[in-house]
Amino acid sequence: MITFERFTLPNGLRVLFHKDETTPLAVVNILYNVGARDEVAEKTGFAHLFEHLMFGGSKNIESFDNPLQLAGGECNAFTNNDITNYYDMLPVQNLETAFWLESDRMLELAFTPKSLEVQRSVVIEEFKQRYLNQPYGDVWLLLRPLIYKSHPYQWATIGKEIAHIEQATMDDVKSFFFRYYSPDNAVLVVGGNTSLEHVRELSEKWFGEIPARGINNRNLKPEPPQQEERELQVEREVSSDALYMAFRMGSRMSPDHYTGDLASDILSRGKSSRLYHALISEKQLFSTLSAYISGGWEDGLFVVSGNLNPGVSFETARTEIWKELEKIATVAIEEKELTKVKNKFKTGKVFSEQSLMNRVMNIAFFEMMGKPDEINDELKKYDAVTADDIQHFCKRTFVKTNCSTLLIKAKK
Amino acid sequence: MNRSIAPEFKQAENLDLVLPEEIVLENGISLFWLRDVKDDSVRLDIEWFAGSKYQHKKLVAGFTNKLLLSGNSKKSARTISEEIDFYGGFIQDECDKDHAAITLYGLRENFRSIFNVFSEAMLNCEFPDKEFEEERTIALSRFKIDSDKVKYVCQRTFNTCMFGENHPYGMVADEPDFIQLTREDLQQFYKTHYLGTIPVLFLVGNVDKTVIDDLRQWSASMSSQKPVFVKRDVKPVPGRTEIAKPEAIQSAIRLGRIAVDKKHPDYFGLQLLDTILGGYFGSRLMTNIREDKGYTYGIGSSVAVLEDSAYFFISTEVAKEVKENTVHEIYAEFDRLKNELIPADELERVKNYMLGEFLRNSDGPGAMMESFKNIWFNKLPVSYYSDFIHAIHRITADDLKNLAQKYFVKDQMVEVIVG
Structure with missing residues (x-):
């Protein structure tokens, strides 16, 4: 507390x-x-x-x-x-x-x-x-x-x-x-x-004596929902091909934030996670692979990114990532897997709140987001996420027309 | 109210270091325990004398540390991490030149379960071929990516120039070393340096006695053998080494020399001198090279102390076209410290900053344990931090000028520029 x-x-x-x-x-x-x-x-x-x-x-x-x-x-x-x-x-x-x-x-x-x-x-x-x-x-x-x-x-x-x-x-x-x-x-x-x-x-x-100069009442027009699949490929002087897939999702203030965060943990937090197991260990397509959310205050992103192993084509790499994304969107998530990511979140939170700096900064963030009292509700919100919530989130988020892909081709 | 006048302030007071309780487990293995923790967190560090200086083949120490939970014919790496993850546990591996460690993080309610999964896996590790090959691929890819970073190449080259390419601290791995490594190398290293050498444990958490019993039981399977290492002489190569990277738009610079360990009478003074030169945001190097010239995003210096040697170094990344100017300014800063007394206000500021830093570094049980580890590994007296603070108060501008003359000698400097 x-x-x-x-x-x-x-x-x-x-x-x-x-x-x-x-x-x-x-x-x-x-x-x-x-x-x-x-x-x-x-x-x-x-x-x-x-x-x-x-x-x-x-x-x-x-x-x-x-x-x-x-x-x-x-x-x-x-x-x-x-x-x-x-x-x-x-x-x-x-x-x-x-x-x-x-x-x-x-x-x-x-x-x-x-x-x-x-x-x-x-x-x-x-x-x-x-x-x-x-x-x-x-x-x-x-x-x-x-x-x-x-x-x-x-x-x-x-x-x-x-x-x-x-x-x-x-x-x-x-x-x-x-x-x-x-x-x-x-x-x-x-x-x-x-x-x-x-x-x-x-x-x-x-x-006390500093004059008020006005609140920044920004009124930014939201980015319209994405309607088409987007892709950009560039060549760079790097040692391995890399792939980045970004999906639009809800902002830091939306329920998407909690659901998306847990979905990213199921996919890529730790060696027992799905992407690590399937695509790094079993199929050996990637040397790194991670999924995370951006936490933007206006609009959120769900990002999957990784470095390809030598000889693996972008096509194979993408197809296999899509298979995992479709699986989480369609096959029921077992309770045990969900409990696992929630337990990890809980441990991470206890350690992060040991730092006075983190606690103070978090109070400032929640106040600025306009909901200071919710700072102590985070655990409850993560706990309330169900397997169904995650599945629904994945189903509407992991859609081709909601995806922007960047491919970095190694010149070497 | 006159805003140009600073409010009154007081120097940071010394915070007494709370020492952990020592419990001797089986085989003479020491457990250091800080139990006064306000929340449910538990952190256990297990440190072995299994750093890279003990390896007879490059990369072995790091790979062994990384694959300590890679499983066996009965339980796979995946099942092991599945179980630890399920209990909300986190495992961190770390291997430096002297030591190798595994850290377990968890909450009180599940800590025994986390430890038991770890313990069984660690004691029965077979380094399965599949996990070994997977790590080889990942590590090689990381190595290739790092090799494109000027900072990484600079750091490697600097270590070689500082200690000599055949010295355990100066040896660096290249692509063929990744290929030549075998799982038998890892198994051998594991037997000798993990199962065969005494570890030391550091526990921070308000756990009950059953956890201590588990640790005791585990320690019975370990060895009481002390580590064996024959210290070798370092052979620094002073002077400039330059590696051109035509495609780079910044150059990485590292410049330094052999320094003294924490027991040496010059050590406290050298730390103070290093802080003035490049150890904090307001340092001479930051003020000159970043805040006056705008050559870099950051520049810093520090004194690194290893078990068998110590070195002082400056490092930065600067716009390519000003690399020579930067080196010139670094030597100009050496000269100022050698020829001019540090003004009283600057000296007071740095001393107060360092006292505040001591406070920040000993805030909370986790930080206290880190401070204790420093004392234990470097075999320092328990009065080390209060001795340090007394020394800071005592050191004069004249002392620092003498130290600058003794250590900032151009002919002894190793200079590496990449980019």
Whole structure:
């Protein structure tokens, strides 16, 4: 059971407090309601580039990192298509240092030209290191536009291309900040051995005077249901052929999320899973094969991906994957197999909740999704999924016209 | 309110390490147990002296570790994983240069069942041909994919240059080694280094006595034989080794030298110096090469301590056209540390950061056990962490300048660039 208390400041900042008496550390997490989905098609990669700029000094404080490190803390952040999340971890007695730093960069950034110039280069190197200079690194740069034709999920968080990052201007930076980095567009979660009163006092002191700049009421048009089978084949300098199949499914907030997650576990979690047993062990068609869900907040994906063994054709590989997908969609799933994946989920959850950081971040996610009280219902929701639910989900999801396939052909 | 003034703060205080209870099982096998866990989680690490330095043929140690639950004529690998999965268990295998480990994760309610499946499979492993061939295919495919990564090639080459290609720490496998490996090699290694050498156990979980009884029973089937290993001299090859990859758009750089182990009087100071240079986000290398020049997404340094040797290294991936500039800046940072005293505010910041890091690394029973493992494997006094913290407080800018002069010697550096 993850417990928390809450209040909202007059400027709209939602503050949640999670007490943990067992740790000498505190976590301060700020989740901003902005992600790559809020970008326009001509200026992609901006939410993520902006996250880098948030460490380049704020209006009254030259460096974000130095004072935090001086107080024994460390921090990081990440951006995805849906949200941008910042977190600090430090000794609980120095909690105020994090409030001071986080509030000043929410108030206003320093907007120095040097910071923009350097972070553009850093992000370009990140683009190269993670997406271009890695085998199969550009897979999602290719898959997203194949799956999404109108929705902003068609670009990756890093951006469509390096040129978009090169072209970012200071005006872009400023307007992005004042549009999205607002107290009423954020959730602050504090975890540690302190009190709600203390958190309230610090929140009012440091965040209270920041003006509300408006909530990001995005109204994105949903991507229409896919009507045809899609395929893209490219050649790359890689050592083995690889295959990616993506199926549209419901979002993180939909019941599909739980059903789809368990279906992916039945298919590929661990060596006793179906895909591993049938296609890696028995038929020896793949050297890796996995199934997972994307968990997108707007729209979800069920992905099956793997590397082919030498001499195996794409045709054989695909036919055999389809056989397994059809089997799970048509043959009744035994209770024992379902219990197995539920038990594994339960163990994973207990271990993941040991971390204060994970608990705090999860509270922030659920609050931002608009259902904070459901954070403790996850186990119940997974438990409630039946074999029939999974079968129905698979039947309507694993359909050719709902599938986008990317084939990477090895040039070597 | 003046927002430019920082709130008051206090240095992180030392958290006392809670030491596990030691229970001696059969055959003199030690079990270290931390039972004060608030939730239902149970984690058991079984570590053997079966790392790659013990192998007489490349890849044997890693394959044996990976296939420890590959089954026998009575029970297949699939049935074994089916059963462990059914009880909600997770198994993790890990093999480094010195040790090989199996970790079991589960919940209290099923932990005995998980352990019993593991125990039976581990004691009766036959390394069936089918499972062996399957792992060979998977591992070779992974190896080929990794070989396209500049970072991976750089790391391999660096190890060879640092320790010598015939040293157990410097040896690396190539494609023919995957082909030449046989299941008999694995069976032999298993008999000698798993069944034939004493393991050590680390348990974190609020389990009842029956689990300890199970562990005791299992330990009776194991050996009390101590590991035998003859330490060999390292032969570093200082200077530049370059591997061209025309298709790469970034270059991987690794640069370093032999360092000292955790018992050496210079160790604590060297750790502090390493943190200043490249051990945290605000380090000199990050500030210069990422935050000022924008050459890279990340650069870092660390001191790696193995059982028989230790080394210091810097690693990064940079835009190809600035690789020489990067190497130049790394040496410029060495020179600054050798010639100038570290300013008081920077030194205070790094010390406080490290004290906070100690706190983060000992938060919770799992982290405490990791800290204890460090003490146990490196044969350190139980006062190691408090000694470390006292040393951090004591070390001066002059000490660090002397250490920089002693260790950051250009002629002794191994430099590898790939890409």
